[in-house]
Amino acid sequence: MKKSSKKNGLKQFKRNLPLHIMLLPAVALVLIFAYIPMYGLVIAFQNFNAAKGIFSNQKWIGFGNFTYIFTLPSIWNVFRNTLIIAVLKIIFGTLAAIATALLLNECSVKTVKKSVQTMVYFPHFISWIILAGVFTDILSPTDGVVNSFLGLFGVKPIYFLGDNRYFRGTLVITDIWKSFGYSSIVYLATITGIDPSLYEAAAIDGAGRWKQMWHITLPGMSTIIILLTILSMGNVLNAGFDQVFNLYSAAVYDTGDIIDTMVYRLGLQGAKFGPSTAVGLLKSIISLILISSAYLIAWKKFDYKVF
Amino acid sequence: MARRKREDDGFGSSRQIKSPAAKVFNVVNIIFLLILGLICLYPFWYEICISFSSNAAVNAKRVYFYPVEFSMEAFKYVLERRPFWKSLGYTVLRVCLTLPISMVVMCLAAYPLSKNNLVFRARTFYVWFFFLTMLFNGGMIPTYLLVTGLGLKNTIWALVLPTTVNVFNMLLLLSFFRNVPDGLEDAARIDGAGHFRTLFQIFVPISKPVLATVALFTLVNNWNAWFDGMIYMQSDKYPLQTYLRTIIFNFDFQSLTLEERVRLAQMNQKSLKAAQMVIGAIPILMVYPFLQKYFVSGITLGSVKG
DSSP states (O other), X not given: OHHHHHHHHHHHHHHTHHHHHHHHHHXXXXXXXXXXXXXXXXXXXXXXXXXXXXXXXXXXXXXXXXXXXXXXXXXXXXXXXXXXXXXXXXXXXXXXXXXXXXXXXXXXXXXXXXXXXXXXXXXXXXXHHHHHHXXXXXXXXXXXHHHHHHHTTTOOOOOTXXXXXXXXXXXXXXXXXXXXXXXXXXXXXXHHTSOHHHHHHHHHTTOOHHHHIIIIIHHHHHHHHHHHHHHHGGGTTOOOHHHHHHHOOGGGHXXXXXXXXXXXXXXXXXXXXXXXXXXXXXXHHHHHHHHHHHHHHHHHHHOOXXX | OHHHHHHSOSSOGGGGOOOHHHHHHHHHHHXXXXXXXXXXXXXXXXXXXXXXXXXXXXXXXXXXXXXXXXXXXXXXXXXXXXXXXXXXXXXXHHHHHHHHHHHHHHHHHXXXXXXXXXXXXXXXXXXXXXXXXXXXXXXXXXXXXXXXXXXXXXXXXXXXXXXXXXXXXXXXXXXXXXXXXXXXXHHHHHTTOOHHHIIIIIIHHHTHHHHHHHHHHHHHHHHHOOHHHHHHSOGGGXXXXXXXXXXXXXXXXXXXXXXXXXXXXXXXXXXXHHHHHXXXXXXXXXXXXXXXXXXXXXXXXXXXXX
């Protein structure tokens, strides 16, 4: 019995051999560039010597790197900044996207709707390098457009990118500016999918536009809103490396330094591979827990499957 | 009357009974949306204006809404710079390598994964193999050390290979492949086509929309990538966005000859930077209409699927 099932399995493998071959290149690349780095996280427990490389014997030092990173005065600050920035981005980003979708949906002039969509989706596709250049220009305290505008109302020039009081807010707002349009797409698509007869029935019952939005559109969107919010839980340690790295400076480390930028400075600039990997490992583990629970909840409650 | 009705966007005319309040709301809504759109575009427009204005106008802070004293000096200076062209070349090279390799590898992988678990039992294993990389990753330092250890540093492959397989894009392909009618596949099978021929002669031709989506996403990602260029390449091999970063943040002085420095001193830094940012964004501008045609379906599929 056992023998025949084994034979069966072999036969099936042979029949599906082309399928396995097709997967081979992708599997090999992912194995090398995703799984080996996962294994590479053991560096966190080593006194890593870069000259010897990742594949050779290194000196194991247990939790030495972890005790070291927790003696760094800035470490808690960095974790706090990451959480605050990421959570603010998630909350306000979601709200802005939903609001935009609702307003676009209410827009009765098609050409306006189309052109506004074209305009608000655009920033998503521009790199943070170029955007950092743009924002350093327009937010400059000496000749920036924003400060000239505020000056009309008697506001003194604000150093948005160099002042700890404003830096986090600037990060959150510029990030929302870049992504709210693009994030609204999925909400708008959901609204379009709502059964039109619901609106007709509501209109016959005398519900105005506002009531229709409140009692039909929003409830119709609730599932997707909850689902996407749950899934975004996996991102609370991703405060946006590309953005922060290109906008921050030593003057705003107090409020703007995040885990990823710290790992970069510690590891790639300071060549402290062990400690920086330790920070990275902490981040990866917490993210693993968060993302897995997000997917698990989404799967159990919403029958959401990734593959 | 009939024409107006056709313009209603699907919600039925009963919704279009307009009270004065509704009319006011409509107008306010339209104005608000247009302002929103302009806020999204103005920063780019501002940089375009700066890049086409004369030094004097920029220095006197006279440029806000349109180019003042039209001038192409900044563009001339940038286009004469060799490092600029070189970095552009590296970016084009990486796109030309990544795009075909990535598309082929991902199509090949998405096809078996779109099969039923009963037909392809090992699918579950492979799915978990890819899914785990979405849950956990080695992060910046181990990846850097790996690429260095493989001897890829300062070669174009350091920019190509690690990004070839994008699980998110593979998911897009997979969901599309899954919806290919079974009948087509069966017909191909009966005609004696193997899996490879079925993929390239049946699946790929009817999946053009999703292939376009994934190709455009890959293109934009590669065009905009800067971090890998910064950590893996030496400064004379920087791809465009990494090179732009050095310009925007003024790290570039060492590479200038004395003559260039003199000329640079006469130019306005601001309009120079602006000119390079504008050039750096031009390809995105050019593919944007095509992008827009496809990404809506892509993102809708994508955000409900990963």
